[in-house]
Amino acid sequence: MDIKRTFGTVITALLCICSPIKAQKNMELTARHQSLSAIAGLEAKGDLERLYTTIDEGLNRGLTVAEIKEALSQLYAYTGFPRSLNALGQLQKVVTDRKAKGISTELGNDGDILPKDFNSLQEGTKIQTQLTGKPFSYDFSKREDYYLKAHLFGDIFASPVLSHADREVVTLSAIASLKGCESQLRAHVRGAYNMGVSLEELRSIPDILATYVGDMEAYRARKAIAAVMNEPFSEGAPIENPLYPVGTPNTAYAKYFIGNSYLQRIGEGEIPMANVTFEPKCRNNWHIHHKTGQILIAVGGRGWYQEWGKEPVEMKPGTVIEIPAEVKHWHGAAKDSWFQHIAFSIPVEGASTEWLEEVDDTYYNKLP
Secondary structure: OOHHHEEEEEEHHHHHOOOOOOOOOOOOOOHHHHHHHHHHHHHHOHHHHHHHHHHHHHHHOHHHHHHHHHHHHHHHHHHHHHHHHHHHHEEEEEEHHHHHHOOOOOOOOOOOOOOOOOOOOHHHHHHHHHHHOOOOOOOOOOOHHHHHHHHHHHOOOOOOOOHHHOOOOOOOHHHHHHOOOOHHHHHHHHHHHHOOOOOOHHHHHHHHHHHOHHHHHHHHHHHHHHHHOOOOOOOOOOOOOOOOOEEOHHHHHHEEOOOOOEEEEEEOOOOEEEEEEOOOOEOOOOOOEEEOOOOEEEEEEEEEEEOOOOOEEEEEOEEEEEEEEOEEEEEOOOOOOOEEEEEEEOOOOEEEEEEOOOOOOHHHHOOO
């Protein structure tokens, strides 16, 4: 095999690639609110496969069919009819499948149809004022203003199936799962707080989203909560690119890493390749590849590579590092950024990796 030519071909194919991430913490939300948050985020993201299992889990944790139905129906106003109808279809499928398996499912009460004398505009204006903390009118578009007051906060919020706090957990989680809606997300952080969602519960929503939906969605929620509550916030957003999934926690090599990393195998070819993702501050130990070298191609975020006795090299998307065999080195994320690289080596008989000491914290923390 022509190693130089093979390396060149693979590098050319991978140079323009970027990608995403994952996280988790303790929860302050009730099991019921955890499920509502996860269901809303997956509905907004359009991830129907995971939505099915999360709906099933939510029913096992005490949600009723009526409550989930109400949440998914409400979300049409935020995520559109297609997402809402697709999600309701998944709920219907879950209920049918549970019945076929003989699993008991609490249906709940769908709530009464609004009375004929119900004043949607009046009631919606009152609820919107409570949510925003002051009277609000969208004068630029009178129709939109009417729809918000009379239909969303009037007709929809009038149903007693979900409380106003429930609805804001649902709304916040869904909007965090939509790209480019940061101002609305911040508004609903304040709205959730005004409707009775505690600060501790708010802080738990990003952790639910990280566990069930994705790190970018969790990052958006965490950033919005910090902004509204005037709390310090560390940047370092997850990398958002659908070309490669992040993969699974890199547990097999966790003892050789400081912090959390994730691994996704790429392809089935004769040269094994992996997409490796590092959370901020994560790096591997010093190590040596015996008998074969390694190629690293940075595809997202910012990180570092260093050989023993040399200065660190900053890695950004497009940076290519060729590591010779028998050279002691380490690589990983910058302290304020997620980082992702593609790694591959040419298979050589008898090749191995020798893992050595950790990268010194004091030294690492001095890197910019």
